Amino acid sequence: MSLLEVKHLNIRYNDVAVVNGVSFKVSRGESVGIVGESGSGKSQTALSLLGLLPGNAKLTGSIIFDGEELANKSNKKLDRVRGRRIGIVFQDPMQALNPYLRIGQQLRLVLLQHELANNKDADAKVIAMLQRVGLPDPERQFRAYPHELSGGMRQRVMIASALICEPDLLIADEPTTALDVTVQAQILDLLEELRDDTALLLITHDLGIVAGRCERLLVLEAGKLIESGATTSVFSSPENPHTRKLLAAALRTDRGEIQEPNNGKTVLGVEGASVSFRNAAKDQLVAVADVSLSLRKGETLAIVGESGSGKSSLVRALLGLIPMRAGRAVYAGEALEGPVQSRAASQRRDLQLVFQDPVSALNPSLRVSAIVGEPLLVHQAKLSRAGRSERVIAILKKVGLDESYLRRYPHQLSGGQAQRVAIARALILEPKILICDEAVNALDGTVRQQVLELLKNVQRESGLSIIFISHDLAVVRSISHRVAVMYLGRLVEIADTAKLFSKPSHPYTKALLDASPVPDPRVAPVRAPLRGETPSPLTPPSGCAFHPRCAFAANICVEKKPALRDADGSRVACHRVDEIDLRISMPGVKTTASPGR
Amino acid sequence: MLRYTLLRVLGAIPTLLLVVVLAFLMVHAAPGGPFDDERVLPVDVAANIQAAYHLDEPLPAQFARYLSGLLHGDLGPSYRYRDYTVAELIRSGFPLSLRLGVLAMALALLVGISSGIVAALRQGSMLDRMVMFFAVTGISIPVFVVAPLLVLLFAVNLQWLPAGWSGASGAAKYILPVITLALPQIAYIARLTRASMIDVLGTDFIRTARAQGLGTKVIIRVHAFKPAIMPVLSYLGPAIAAILTGSVVVEEVFGIPGLGQFFVRGALNRDYTLVLGIVIFYATLIIALNLAVDLLYGVIDPRVRQR
Structure with missing residues (x-):
């Protein structure tokens, strides 16, 4: 029975x-x-x-x-x-x-x-x-x-x-x-x-x-x-x-089409960016510490990391939504600095953002036409009503929505449609850089696939550069040209997508890859590669922040912060990158603490 | 927590000062004075009395004098109750008002919370609708209407309870004033509890408790009660204030010799110091009780405690 x-x-x-x-x-x-x-x-x-x-x-x-x-x-x-x-x-x-x-x-x-x-x-x-x-x-x-x-x-x-x-x-x-x-x-x-x-x-x-x-x-x-x-x-x-x-x-981290590296010229450079907050008790929380990276024209750069890695804080600081405590960012030869309200109109126009949850990112009391057309009211105030409406219809068409959506309210849209509307709003000003913060995270697999295709198409047509923040490595693999991995506010590895997924150099990158489930019953699930959880950014570990969870940690890792350096086609922040062999699984890591069973 | 309490106490000082200034100005702005009477005094006698109480000085000087007394903990003499200080009058009237207020508050919490919970559990039922009908009625009808109606019904027609204070004996004389005072609070607390209990019953952690097979009784008592009464807790401050002001009316209607009666008499008689004294006393009390309520939050919600 x-x-x-x-x-x-x-x-x-x-x-x-x-x-x-x-x-x-x-x-x-x-x-x-x-x-x-x-x-x-x-x-x-x-x-x-x-x-x-x-x-x-x-x-x-x-x-x-x-x-x-x-x-x-x-x-x-x-x-x-x-x-x-x-x-x-x-x-x-x-x-x-x-x-x-x-x-x-x-x-x-x-x-x-x-x-x-x-x-x-x-x-x-x-x-x-x-x-x-x-x-x-x-x-x-x-x-x-x-x-x-x-x-x-x-x-x-x-x-x-x-x-x-x-x-x-x-x-x-x-x-x-x-x-x-x-x-x-x-x-x-x-x-x-x-x-x-x-x-x-x-x-x-x-x-x-x-x-x-x-x-x-x-x-x-x-x-x-x-x-x-x-x-x-x-x-x-x-x-x-x-x-x-x-x-x-169902995207996989171990196979599937990969974007060839792109050699466009640099459009955005970030040097030594740091972001910190103070909580109610006035403790300093370093969300982003000394991150440097660059973004090329027509390239998708993924920033990967778990919660507390600082990936969202980094882009928010780039956009001027939160202050950058140290470091600088340069876009098209000019510094991106100060809060967003005080930045030049061209900078505000050229950098656009798409959020994770499309439904809460759209004003529920506005129709799609008003939501998508709003940026034009600010940046092209002289445009006639008819001209604006033409642009809205054109951009909606580009993201795969026809005119019947113009008069709808956000609650009348599915998750995928709402995210298309959010993307249309970001694209209507023809930005040069699009920042997607977990933009496909809330979407179902089939819809997610369509939105990713949409982003790739837009990029191919207009040479748009994309910063794609995600915790999902399978998604990252399918869309990005290069991948930056962050851990506790620091960049630990940055490499071309193919290199990073086939031969990760940092033990944390390797662990992330191993932990990502593969939708294929023939691939045996890897036992949890890491013990413990990301420590609180309020009390980061000494030396290499990853050392308490790293199977390869040595004395130097406890004492000294590793700098980024070139290793085997990656830029890696690891003291022991030359000595360790990540092709075998991490040695000696017991995954769960459940003795006495 | 200590630091927080200290900051709050210090923060109350400007509020109190503002209360003193406003009350002082308002009392003095009212036409007439403490010694105006139907029987007009000879001019020189009136002037003597005015001078004895410094009422002939300019208002700022009077205020400075009052404030300096206040800082020494002296609320001054009453102008109309000869030979009594304001402090003595408060000491004589307050215990009775306190007893009424505490009884009314306890009744309001007991009946309000329990009927709110029952209504939430039977949402949409006849019982729920009755509780809500009563609640809306209780909130909308003012104390000075409820009191005579209750007296008419229970004291005059049914003759179950005494109508007034003097002459009546035992606990029975408390019943009508306390109910009158508690009624609007019962109504409000019932509504608050019902709404918040319905919210809490819809949370994921209550669903977890159900999935664990805990019965409704345990779920309400252990899991849902604390979060559901949080809004009631934040209403306690305003409720205390409402009961204090309500007691002014209730004491007058039932003829209870409490602080409320002194206040009403004081206001009618332009007994400046008495009115000011009671206002300051009540304001201090309300501020202190509000602070106590805020500290109570931390006791019930562990997440607040941390801050």
């Missing part, structure tokens, strides 16, 4: 069906992935299993868990299954843990509720569980509040709370989407290690995550189950055309 059997599941809100006739089974101990783009109904399906849908959802069909019907049952009945027999890990551990309660108490409550501990031994059991999920100093973390922990540690706590009752089924709903890629690898390893004979239902939009870790796959599209089967066969011979589209749009 299956552990879980879902039959003809339908979920409707008023008259809109979000899940439509989905049926599947999960056996004991099995790992099943549910993949799909946003709006495919994957999270709704997951929530429905535990009766967690909002009150206005209508559910029909049957959810049989271990012989017992769960669909439309009372909370009282479901509470015996929730947490006890089915555990769930949600996406964002900051939101999913109660900020008002100590971590220990949140876990204790679960044990006490299901009578798996009494008041006396609950604390010890919770501390043992925190130890198992790899929390350092669990006795202390027991008394910590969620905001005192890093993102990765919070997600470990979330996993502890889902597994503390040793459930039969663990549902993980986008468990690593809010985390950095090196931390993601650790969390996925941890799930694998701890779940034992607990069945796993892993819900994600990222085919790379399920490829190496799930035995079977379910593919959802617009609320329907369009494909299911063994992971290897879904990847190797997908039957449904939409599955094929999804697979084709």
